[in-house]
Amino acid sequence: MLHSIIKATLASTLAVGFAATAANAETRVTYKSAKAGSSYYQMGVEVAEAIKKGTDGNIIMTIEESQGSVQNVMEVRARGGDYVFTAPPALVDAAQAGTGAFEGKGNPKFSEIRALFPIPSLTMHFVMSKASGAQDFAGMAGKTILLGKGSFGATEGEKYLKLFGLEGKVKIADAELSNAGDALKNGQIDGFVTAGSWPAPNVVEAAASVDVNILSMTPEQVAETKRAGLTIPAGTYAGQDRDILTTSLPVVAYATTAMDDETAYQLTKTFWEQKTTMSGSAPWWKGVDKSLMANIIGKLHPGAVRYYKEAGFELSERQM
Structure with missing residues (x-):
């Protein structure tokens, strides 16, 4: 009898412990945008703060300095599902087509790039x-x-x-x-x-x-x-x-299909829900609205598509 009680108590304690661990689990992502000290680096800091606040700390975004959009796109080749970066849509289009700055530098991973949300142009x-x-x-x-x-x-x-x-x-x-x-x-x-x-x-x-x-x-x-x-x-x-x-x-925040749908959904949802607050402290976010979605010429991440459909955004066939 005592053995059964101890066994049941231990099982209950472990269950509570596992639940607490799951509840406190963090998703960590890297956001790579621009040179430190630039306005776009500062935007990255603001996005990171908004994501942390809007997800109650469940998604933590680390800002990484970049030398420019070409580098951001090229790094897709070696990055995983925790990578978010910014670039003009035309540059991503060029990477996927193997033209311009990416001529002779094509990579299958470029075809996995998917858009999340627009940032100030x-x-x-x-x-x-x-x-x-x-x-x-x-x-x-x-x-x-x-x-x-x-x-x-x-x-x-x-x-x-x-x-x-x-x-x-x-x-x-x-x-x-x-x-x-x-x-x-x-x-x-x-x-x-x-x-x-x-x-x-x-x-x-x-x-x-x-x-x-x-x-x-x-x-x-x-x-x-x-x-x-x-x-x-x-x-x-x-x-x-x-x-x-x-x-x-136009400039857009991207991930790849390596990112799970739930993380992409939460990042996109939280960005738009926090945008008004961000605009109050940094006016450049006022320039981001639904009209900028038309500048995304490639596919959106399935997790982002889920949010946009829920929120009533109009998407083109190409974006889905």
Whole structure:
């Protein structure tokens, strides 16, 4: 009899112990985005905090520094189901097709990449001082413009100057983009071009210290660039009393089919449920809404699809 009681008690204790262990189990994932100190690295920190808070600590996300989106995609070859990374959808498409930066570097694992959710897009800003008189792209002729060097914004800005007939008609300032605000204020330049999630901190700073015009494109100009169109709402920057039509490079958080469906579901669900709170402390999350889902040109993770169907998102056949 005593032996039976002890056996039953031991079994009960073990059951409680196993239940407690299961309840306290953590899922750990790695989030790889951008260089430390960049806005996209900071976004990763904010996503990690939101995921931890929204899952009561059941999913812990570790932020890992990256040298860029190509590296993020390439690392899929050696990573497992705990890997989340960010990249433009077009880059993932190129990896899966073995083109562009991935020509001759194809890998079967690239076909396993699946999208989770969009994050703030890299948004083009053409910022001109009001003193320059430039209110549209034609008005940039004869002005001194700072493009910066080596960045997406610099490359894209140079491309747009050519597209819009301004090649050779503007003077390109030889300076770092980090000096744009001071250079604009001091009259050393008439404007600068930058790409970042909106509201972009360097544009906020410039608009707060000098009167600026942030140039808006026409729908025809947006179509010419072959980039995704994006509207920056009126009031985003000081003195901006109208919507600004510009272009953007969409950026998305991805995993692979190696990630289990439940983890992908919880990550996606928690991201969208926490987005309003995130927007309160970091305004760039206000730029993420359902409309950005259209920029995901590849397949979504089945776990993410489950959430989107529950939440009433409209998905394309290609995304599923």
